[in-house]
Structure formats: C-alpha cells, structure tokens
Amino acid sequence: MASTVIKGGTVVTADLSYLADVRIEHGVITEIGLNLQGDQVLDASGCSVMPGGIDPHTHLEMPFMGTYSADDFESGTRAALAGGTTMVVDFVLPGQGQGLMDAAQMWHNKSTRANCDYSYHMAITWWGEKVWEDMAESVKAGMTSFKHFMAYKGALMVNDDELFASFRRVGELGGLAMVHAENGDVVAELTAKLLAEGNSGPEAHAYSRPPQVEGEATNRAIMIADMAGVPLYVVHTSCEEAHEAIRRARQQGKRVWGEPLIQHLTLDDSEYQHADWEHAARRVMSPPFRNKKHQDSLWAGLQSGSLSVVATDHCAFTTEQKRYGLGDFSKIPNGTGGLEDRMPMLWTHGVNTGRLTPNEFVAVTSTNIAKILNCYPKKGAVLVGADADLVVWDPQKEKVISAKGQQSAIDYNVFEGQRVKGLPRFTLSRGQVAVVEGRMQVQQGHGRFVPRAPRGAVNQALSAWKELTAPRPVQRSGIPASGV
Ligand code: DUC
Ligand code: ZN
Ligand code: ZN
Ligand code: ZN
Helix, strand or coil: CCEEEECCCEEEEECCCCCCCECCCCCCCEEECCCCCCCCCCCCCCCCEEEEEEEECCCCEEEECCCCCCCHHHHHHHHHHHCCEEEEEECCCCCCCCCCCHHHHHHHHHHCCCEEEEEEEEEECCCCCCHHHHHHHHHHHCCCCCEEEEECCCEEEHHHHHHHHHHHHHCCCEEEEEEEHHHHHHHHHHHHHHCCCCCCCCCHHHHCCHHHHHHHHHHHHHHHHHHHHCEEEEEECCCCCHHHHHHHHHHCCCCCECCCCCCHHHHCCHHHHHCHHHHHHHCCCCCCCCHHHHHHHHHHHHCCCCCCCCCCCCCCCCCHHHHHHHCCCCCCCCEEEECCCCHHHHHHHHHCCCCCCHHHHHHHHHHHHHHHHHCCCCCCCCCCCCCCCCEEEEEEEEEECCCCCCCCCCCCCCCCCCEEEEEEEEECCCCEEEECEECCCCCCCCCCCCCCCHHHHCCCCCCHHHCCCCCCCCCCCCCCCCCC
C-alpha cells in the first residue's frame, strides 16, 4: 500500500503542539511519531501540521435574491483547499412547499464536482406537516443541523410560532438548531423607511440592519431554544449585542455557540462609505460590517471562548450581479466571499498579532465546529484513525490578496490588497495532496458527503436539564377539576 509521510513539522492541534511526523494510508492517519518512513514524503520543516480547516457556513450555487451565488461546489471547494480548508458545510435551501429530502437531492446533484469533503445543514424555510416528517428523514440521512432565518421577510423568514415548533422537533430528534438572527420585521420597516426617504445606496443597507436587530433576535432565539430544550448555534455573530446574549447564555450553562465571520473580524462599516458604488455594493452582506467597537468584542469572544468558530458565510456574487441593486440597496444580492482567505486572514490578524495562540487558531477554524457538528474526530483532529484532512502551514509564507489568480469565480475580492503572512505549503484532502505551494492539483469529484449522527445525550439545554418546562397541574380546593 502506498503511504505518505508528512515529515519534520510540528503537529499543532487544539490541545497541544509537538514535533512529529504523520503517516497516511488509504486517506486516514495511521501513525504519528518520530522518524517515520513512507513512499511519498512531504517536507514540513518549519511548518505546523494542523487539521484542515472546516468552514461550516457556505452558500454554493444557491438560488437567492433573483440569482444564484457565483461559486459552485467546484470553484468553492477549490478556493477552500487553496486556503487550507478541507471541509465545507453548505446550506440546503428548500423552496416554499418543497420537501426537505427533495431539496437535499438537488444539493447532492450540485456537489458531485466537489474537490473536498462536505456536509449539509438543512434550512427550515417554511413550516408544515411535511417539513415535520422530513426532519426525521433528514436526521437519518446525516443532516442533523437545522437553520432558521429570522430575517428575509416574505422569503426565507420563519415566525416565532414556527421557530418554536421547529426547535422542539429538532430537540426531539437530537439535532442542532441554528439561526440567522436578525429581526426581519424591523429590517423590513427600516428598509422601507430608508428607501422612502431617498436613501437607496449600499450604505443604507447597513443602516437598515443595525446591531439592535441582531441583538434582539439573538436573545429571542436563545430564549426560544431554551424553552424548546435544544442546543443553539448562532451563525454570523457580528456585534456586541448578539455576543453579549451568547456570552450570558453560555455563562448560565446553556448550550449556545456563536460564529463570527472573518469578514466581520477584519473589515468595518467604513467600507460602505466608499465613494465608489461598486466597492460598497460588493461588501453588502447580512449582517453588515460593523464598527471597530464590535470587532473588538468579537476578538475578545474568540480569546475568552465565548465565541467558538470562525466561518465565512461564503456567498459570492459578481459585480454584474451586485448591479441588480443599482438605485435600490435592498435588491443588491447579499453576500461576500472568503473561503480562500479565512485561514490566512485569521492567522495574520489573530496569531501574528498575539490575539490567538496557534492552538486556539486550530480550535476556532476546525476542531470546535467538528465537535459541535458531531463529526469529530473523523474531522478536526490529528489522531490515528482520523481522516487525513490536513494543512501543512508555513508561518513565514506571505502574499498580497488579490482577485487576480484567486480560485473564486468572482471578479473582485473584499480583502484586495491585504498582506497576509501564514499560508498553506500543502493541503491534503483525505490523504490526497490538493495544493502544493499555491499550485492546485485538486481532483474534481474527490469530495465525499460527510453524514453526521444526532448529538444524543449531550443534546440538552439548561431549562430541559432543570425540568423547568415540565407542567405540573395544581389541585386547588373549591374549584372542580376540569372536565367534571
Ligand atoms: N447573508 C448573506 O449575506 N448572504 C447569504 C445569506 C445571508 O444570511
Ligand atoms: Zn494499500
Ligand atoms: Zn445568514
Ligand atoms: Zn449564510
């Protein structure tokens, strides 16, 4: 059997760093130790050997706002591998009235060209008996996390009654509830008001979605999840108001996790004040970029552990697509790219600045989410038996980010001109070398679907644990019992 040995590097996991070689056979790690021999040797001297990144938040080839996101599973996973990410988790988005498994089949058809492994979250975009039934099928098929949009009124948004019903169902199935937390009613009101007052530019997008709409929805989702007895994952946590709610919930013992995006950590709302319409429109996403105060809060959350995962919400649109919103910011397709840049940007702004240790870097880019999504240690680990999804990370390697030569299909990059230090020397997807010093040697279709089991016994929120929600009928004297 052909074996590959990654030689001379420092194995860096979420827990510790130590000198060791790593042997890979048949796509999995078979030995970790000193002086290992193999048929193929990859030189990792001066490098960290880390679990490949997991980006748990992508929208590849997604129908959205009258168009499709521009990166598909081929270009998206190629971008991922180029930046050291070896697994993506994409959102299956059922249409109104469409069954969940029917939508999942559409996603399976799209992902046949994926270059790296992938999994799916299931979005709950409408509510009914069919959805309730299909949720059990979804769990059986390995899609155990369910995303709910509290915004995008009239399109994807679910109301609180639907949210509560769905959360209870997720809880009973042992799944993970997820939310896009923004108050969609308030966003719709503010959008209409801004447009009526003649504020139609991309800067108004940010005014239509202030931190309060996110803070309110995050608090609401946490309380509803607690009453439903389900763990909750809050995607794209962008502001102190939402972070505060998550921090408080965690401190109370609730199983709640927050996910800042690399964009929110490194880019701020001054981008929307740019004189060039295209510059600003290309950065329109929801939630919008925030000011420096919010960025500091997100970094503090990663340092203290109150925020757990750094993702991208990769949902890329070309400049031509962004121009659908000329004259009306509410029609600018929401979304930015980031798959290729998440790891180098986080290393540069996190590890090189001393905000994060290399071990914390591994935790927030890979290991934490593998545990939350219940695919650890198959993914997110450097352990014997784990998939050899690895990145050999060269902390000295530098580049300036540019749309020129990027893997993404779009014509710009929101990080254009940023110098990063810390890049992959090799990226391996289940033992196959996919990237060598920036040169792609990916294999289309190499990616496999990663089914995930329900979370089982750990699937409890605080109130359920305390049995606060269990009804206890009270017998009162003088009042006949009901039905008598
Ligand atoms: N936000 C975006 O910016 N794009 C996709 C969906 C979302 O919630
Ligand atoms: Zn063999
Ligand atoms: Zn979202
Ligand atoms: Zn998203």
